[in-house]
Amino acid sequence: MKPVMSAEEIDAFLRADFPQLHTDGEVFAITAVEDGRLTMSLRPMERHLRPGGTISGPTLFALADVAAYAVVLAHIGPVALAVTTNLTMNFLRRPVLKPLHCTARLLKLGKRLAVIEMSIFQDDPDELVAHATATYSIPSPEK
Template sequence: MGLQMSAAELDTFLKAEFPQVSGEFAIEEVGEMRIRTRLLVGERHLRPGGTVSGPSIFALADVSVYLAVLAMIGPQGLAVTTNCSIDFMRKPISGVDLIAECRLLKLGRVLAVGEVLIFSEGGEAPVARASMTYSIPPKG
């Protein structure tokens, strides 16, 4: 199948279709069935105690799988999350960005399944692990 969208094309798509969140994420690397993204952690992502909130970590996982799917199938804005399981394993390192390492495990005609490991920048152990399923809209 091969890549259908580059990191620059994905970034342009995100800015056009989801301007409300496009400045929160950076696409670091795109490859066949994989992507590396970054949550640009700011004050708005923190919960009491100064750690990154669960919803912010979920958003990074969700955006990562979404972009990995689009990189492979092209700009289809109506691909949607149909299932998610996320494990929050340890507290993120305070004051640093979060990095998502995502790979697609299955990319079918109707469904895509992805796995995401999320790390604090500079950390060795993952802070979260997510498994997500996306529904791909029919062509035409």
């Protein structure tokens, strides 16, 4: 699967259609777009922590969801109404206050549904802090 949008094009689309993504400062960044995959990072701040200094589950969930959406956009183009229909996450290790990286890989890209796998890590891609899978609904083209 060849991407049809670059990291810069996806970022511009997200800024225009989802400005709330950067409401409290820019923390999300697309670092790579490749055939069937995308890598995104999140630079967490104090507001992303839960008691005990762990990056919160909702922060990890947001990173997985935004990365899944971005990899779908990268391969179908700027379709604002593609939406999450399911997202399941397994929390594997305690993430601390340092950058998170998420690799989103398309497992299936159909006309109406996309299935994506997301791996979230900090320093070592072999030591995941979370693993998720998502299904996105792709709207039918307007006629």
